[in-house]
Amino acid sequence: MLVVSxxxxxxxxxLRALNRLQNDLQRxxxxxxxxxxxDSLPDLRCLxxxxxxxxxxxxxxxxxxxxxxxxLAAADICVDPDPxxxxxxxxxxxxxxxxxxxx
Numbered sequence: 001m002l003v004v005s006x007x008x009x010x011x012x013x014x015l016r017a018l019n020r021l022q023n024d025l026q027r028x029x030x031x032x033x034x035x036x037x038x039d040s041l042p043d044l045r046c047l048x049x050x051x052x053x054x055x056x057x058x059x060x061x062x063x064x065x066x067x068x069x070x071x072l073a074a075a076d077i078c079v080d081p082d083p084x085x086x087x088x089x090x091x092x093x094x095x096x097x098x099x100x101x102x103x
Contacts, residue, residue, distance in 0.1 A: 011044055014079065019051040030056060035071060037062040 011034070021027040034044070034057065041059060048057050063071070072078065 011040070012047060015044065015047050015051055015053060015057075018053055018057065022056060023052060028056070032057045033060060033071060033075075034058070035060045035063055035068060 014032075018030070018032055021030065032053075041061070045059055048054065048059075060071075
C-alpha cells in the first residue's frame with residue numbers, strides 16, 4: 001500500500017483502518033508506506049506507534065521525484081486521503097505505471 005500525501009486530512013482514518021486490519025482482524029499481509037513531509041508527521045508517527053503499527057508502516061518523509069516514481073511503480077494500491085487535492089494527478093501518473101489509485 002502506498003500513500004502519497006502527508007497532510008493530516010484523513011490519514012488518521014487510514015491509520016485506524018490499518019489498526020483494525022492488523023489488530024482486530026489479525027491481518028498481517030500488508031505494508032504501508034506514507035510518503036511526504038508536513039506539520040502533522042510527528043503526530044501521525046505517534047498515532048501509528050500508539051496503534052501498534054510499527055511493523056507494518058513506514059514514514060519516508062520527503063523523497064526525490066525519482067524515488068517517488070520507483071515507489072509508485074512498486075505499489076499495489078495508492079491512496080490520497082484528500083479527494084480535492086491537486087496531488088490527485090498522482091493517481092493518473094501511477095496508473096500509467098500500472099498502479100491502481102484510490103482517491
